[in-house]
Amino acid sequence: MTRDEFEQAVRGCEDKLFRIAFLSLRNWADCQDAVQEALLKAWSASASLKHAEYFDTWLVRILINVIRDATRRAARHPTLELSDAYPGADFVPPDPDLANAVRALDGRLRAPLLLKYVAGYSVGEVARILRITPAQARWRLEQARKKLRASLGDREATL
Structure with missing residues (x-):
């Protein structure tokens, strides 16, 4: 290259x-x-x-x-x-409450969340990047979303 x-x-x-x-x-x-x-x-x-x-x-x-x-x-x-x-x-920082909630996540939950919703990778690509199975990637994404919902309540926020 x-x-x-x-x-x-x-x-x-x-x-x-x-x-x-x-x-x-x-x-x-x-x-x-x-x-x-x-x-x-x-x-x-x-x-x-x-x-x-x-x-x-x-x-x-x-x-x-x-x-x-x-x-x-x-x-x-x-x-x-x-x-x-x-x-x-050209860089707009995300909602501070959301950014803090994402940072508070364990790295095993934060990485797939960022790869899926910030980087735009599919679940299969997230799994390949993190060297986990697609089922593990889906489970970690669901756990991350649950923790964010609990942390942020009903408030809508975007990465």
Whole structure:
């Protein structure tokens, strides 16, 4: 994969990456760091990608692993959170109550929820990305929706 091909493929899924990272992490800076780290890892491993049509799925999987590592680091080494700044007019942060409710979910429930509703993957694709069965993906999605309903009540919210 050439640099131009890589950049073009990234442009096609950049918004999805930022949405997943923002809803998984606590602030915009951590979101940017996670996406950048995922892109660096993807670029350095791009020669190992055998099927270019799976680039999007492959990159999201790398991002999920980066987010998981960042979450573990943050748990071991808590930091003081500064106020978030949202540069750029093209990114609109989600409803704060919904974002907090999503962040409060266990990672096993949060990842399939973000992949399905933010990234737009099918249940089968979610299962493949997370390396679980489609039945497990459906169950985790249902559990995540139940917890969000309990947390948010009757209020409508969108990711």
